[in-house]
Amino acid sequence: AEAGAGRAGELRRRRDRMRAFADVMSAAHAPGPGWPAWLEDETDVCRCEEVTAGRVREAVTDLGARDARTVKLLTRAGMxxxxxxxxGTAVSCLAARDGAAEPPAERRPFAVPVPLATLAALDEPSE
Structure with a gap:
C-alpha cells in the first residue's frame, strides 16, 4: 500500500508541475485586453466546426444565449x-454579455483511460 501512496504523490507532483507550466504558457500567450473587439464577424473562432465570431455574436445578441454552453448548443462551437x-476560452469570452469581465479559462482535468485489468489488480482497500 505504501508503494501506491508514493506513486500517487509522485503523480500529484507531476500534475502540479504540468499545471504550473500550463499557467505560465497561458499568461505568456494571452491576447491583449479587449481582443474580442478585434475580431471581424468572418473570423473563425472554432476551426473544427467552422464557427465564426459573427455566428457566436448572433447567438448571444439575436438568439439570447447567456453562456458558453448555450452558444455551443446554438452554433456547435466546441463540438x-x-x-x-x-x-473554449474564446467562445466563453465572446458569450460574456454586457461587457462582463472575461471569464477565466476552464480547467479540464487530466484524464487517462485505465484498463480494467489494472483496476482488477488493485488490492482491496483496508478498513
Missing part, C-alpha cells in the same frame, strides 16, 4: 474534434 480545447 468538433478538439472538444473545445482550442476555442
Amino acid at each position: 468538433g474534434w478538439c472538444q473545445g480545447r482550442m476555442c
